[in-house]
Amino acid sequence: MGEITPEDLERLCWLSRLRLSQEEKEEFLGQLNKILDYFRRIEEVDVEHVPPTYHVVDLTNVLREDEVEEPRPDEVLELAPRRKGRYILAPRII
Amino acid sequence: MGGEAGEERIKIGLEIHCQLTNLRTKLFCGCPADYRGSPPNTHICPICMGLPGTLPSPNKRAIEDGVAVAIALNSEISRRMTFFRKNYFYPDLPKNFQISQYDGGGGVPLARGGYLDIEGGKRIRIRRIQIEEDPAKLVHEGTIGDSAATLVDNNRAGVALLEIVTEPDIEDPREARAFLEKLRGILECLGVSNGELEGAMRCDANISIGGGTRVEIKNISSFKEVERALAFEITRQRQLLARGIGVRRETRHWDEVRRITVSLRAKEEEEDYRYFPEPDIVPIEISEDFIESVRRRMPELPDQRKERYMREFGLQEHNAELISSNNALWRLFEECVKMGGDPIEVSNWLVGDLISFTRELGMELTDPRVSPRKIVELVNLIRSGAISTKIAKDVLMESLRGDESPEEIVRRRGLLKISDESLLRGIVEEVFRENEGAVKEALRDEDVVNFLIGQVMRKTRGKADPKLTYELVKRNLERIAHGEGPSA
Numbered sequence: 303m304g305e306i307t308p309e310d311l312e313r314l315c316w317l318s319r320l321r322l323s324q325e326e327k328e329e330f331l332g333q334l335n336k337i338l339d340y341f342r343r344i345e346e347v348d349v350e351h352v353p354p355t356y357h358v359v360d361l362t363n364v365l366r367e368d369e370v371e372e373p374r375p376d377e378v379l380e381l382a383p384r385r386k387g388r389y390i391l392a393p394r395i396i
Numbered sequence: 397m398g399g400e401a402g403e404e405r406i407k408i409g410l411e412i413h414c415q416l417t418n419l420r421t422k423l424f425c426g427c428p429a430d431y432r433g434s435p436p437n438t439h440i441c442p443i444c445m446g447l448p449g450t451l452p453s454p455n456k457r458a459i460e461d462g463v464a465v466a467i468a469l470n471s472e473i474s475r476r477m478t479f480f481r482k483n484y485f486y487p488d489l490p491k492n493f494q495i496s497q498y499d500g501g502g503g504v505p506l507a508r509g510g511y512l513d514i515e516g517g518k519r520i521r522i523r524r525i526q527i528e529e530d531p532a533k534l535v536h537e538g539t540i541g542d543s544a545a546t547l548v549d550n551n552r553a554g555v556a557l558l559e560i561v562t563e564p565d566i567e568d569p570r571e572a573r574a575f576l577e578k579l580r581g582i583l584e585c586l587g588v589s590n591g592e593l594e595g596a597m598r599c600d601a602n603i604s605i606g607g608g609t610r611v612e613i614k615n616i617s618s619f620k621e622v623e624r625a626l627a628f629e630i631t632r633q634r635q636l637l638a639r640g641i642g643v644r645r646e647t648r649h650w651d652e653v654r655r656i657t658v659s660l661r662a663k664e665e666e667e668d669y670r671y672f673p674e675p676d677i678v679p680i681e682i683s684e685d686f687i688e689s690v691r692r693r694m695p696e697l698p699d700q701r702k703e704r705y706m707r708e709f710g711l712q713e714h715n716a717e718l719i720s721s722n723n724a725l726w727r728l729f730e731e732c733v734k735m736g737g738d739p740i741e742v743s744n745w746l747v748g749d750l751i752s753f754t755r756e757l758g759m760e761l762t763d764p765r766v767s768p769r770k771i772v773e774l775v776n777l778i779r780s781g782a783i784s785t786k787i788a789k790d791v792l793m794e795s796l797r798g799d800e801s802p803e804e805i806v807r808r809r810g811l812l813k814i815s816d817e818s819l820l821r822g823i824v825e826e827v828f829r830e831n832e833g834a835v836k837e838a839l840r841d842e843d844v845v846n847f848l849i850g851q852v853m854r855k856t857r858g859k860a861d862p863k864l865t866y867e868l869v870k871r872n873l874e875r876i877a878h879g880e881g882p883s884a
């Protein structure tokens with residue numbers, strides 16, 4: 303794995319829907335490459351005989367019965383910054 | 397690439413999304429799952445809206461549903477499955493990620509492998525089955541071009557979906573449709589998903605021609621549209637290839653109104669979704685006992701039913717296949733057999749005239765006027781020789797239109813078959829007298845014999861016993877040939 307290039311950063315911004323200024327781009331590019339270096343160091347550890355961890359707690363099958371809990375939708379809906387009637391407004395797509 | 401006219405093999409793979417409509421609640425929260433007809437954003441809670449500090453927990457019944465489908469599709473059920481986050485930004489995802497499963501990066505979906513045999517015996521392999529949540533519904537104000545904002549209704553967000561992905565084994569649009577119809581029959585038989593509900597079963601398709609570039613078609617909102625969308629896409633790709641233009645790898649959108657596919661965007665590469673294990677949901681272990689308990693509760697599946705009909709009742713494969721894969725038909729068939737109807741004859745009437753008559757009348761097979769009693773009476777009337785098959789067709793049609801049973805119609809209209817020999821002999825003689833020329837020809841030409849029989853049928857309005865009529869006509873002709881009078 304090489305360096306994170308300015309092109310990689312552009313793509314990341316697009317995927318994350320972020321718009322950065324030129325100064326921010328320069329600043330973050332340095333920081334991101336430092337983070338990458340950090341992971342490179344972690345990768346040096348020999349983990350060949352260690353099973354991968356996908357979950358930090360040793361639990362399985364925390365399931366729920368199929369029973370309705372009456373929702374209180376208005377309390378949640380009030381949190382939406384822009385609304386129209388009962389709809390939530392999002393920026394135009396397509 | 398390019399317009400090489402070589403081997404033109406079409407490869408189609410399907411990705412089917414079906415809502416688990418038998419669930420009362422969503423996949424990870426207790427919000428009611430039945431969102432249809434509800435005002436916007438009434439089935440929402442902090443969990444399905446992804447508010448900080450909330451904890452999703454999987455619906456046990458969704459796992460049971462998934463296992464049942466996996467068993468039915470002969471898939472290998474994972475003993476330990478995990479949920480992953482699929483990240484993308486779009487207004488239909490309140491959390492900015494979808495809780496899904498992932499067959500890669502250490503992720504394990506509900507099931508892998510499996511197959512479904514479609515009519516004609518062709519086997520379509522299944523790649524994987526996974527459980528995930530449905531996104532929200534977006535409403536665009538005005539036309540798509542000029543609407544300033546998108547309206548979001550999250551009632552659907554978080555409803556449990558089963559994603560079934562096939563291998564690219566399908567070779568034409570008709571096969572795709574046959575596969576989907578068979579799948580739908582299985583899902584409905586298991587009671588996990590009701591395809592009658594709008595949007596409950598959706599489909600994306602991958603298609604390539606002659607080993608060329610793969611194009612994905614999204615937004616096929618019903619199984620019926622799949623055949624059309626694929627047919628259009630094949631024509632489009634062929635035209636490009638014929639003109640020497642390469643097919644671009646892309647995602648296209650099926651426009652149901654204009655009936656064309658339109659380019660959507662350059663396909664996002666898979667890694668762009670930045671899948672990673674869902675930290676809020678612990679792995680799910682599926683034990684042998686769990687699988688067995690699901691299996692025990694499963695109803696008879698269409699293929700098992702088909703085998704049984706062939707074995708137990710001696711039905712032809714074609715009839716057995718058609719009847720067993722249609723819920724209304726097999727219920728009707730079994731009722732008829734229970735009432736003493738001859739299974740083979742009942743099956744012939746069901747797959748033949750009953751299907752075409754109800755279609756002609758615009759009736760559903762579940763209409764109360766389509767009763768097993770009517771079919772059984774009809775079959776018995778023919779069996780006992782009371783009416784001819786030809787009359788039986790009219791009687792069935794009339795009986796389907798109203799409430800009268802076949803026996804009642806036959807009695808009221810006096811349609812009993814004329815098998816009284818002396819009565820029929822008189823009619824035959826009459827026909828012979830009226831058609832002297834034809835009689836002479838009939839001595840040499842077998843086709844004209846049929847004409848004479850047809851005349852007898854006409855005079856009796858189809859009620860003459862065909863076998864007896866044939867015998868009488870032949871006997872009369874022989875007498876004439878031997879120089880005797882027309883009748884003795």
Ligand SMILES: [Zn+2]
Binds near residue numbers: 373425427444
């Ligand atoms: Zn909820």
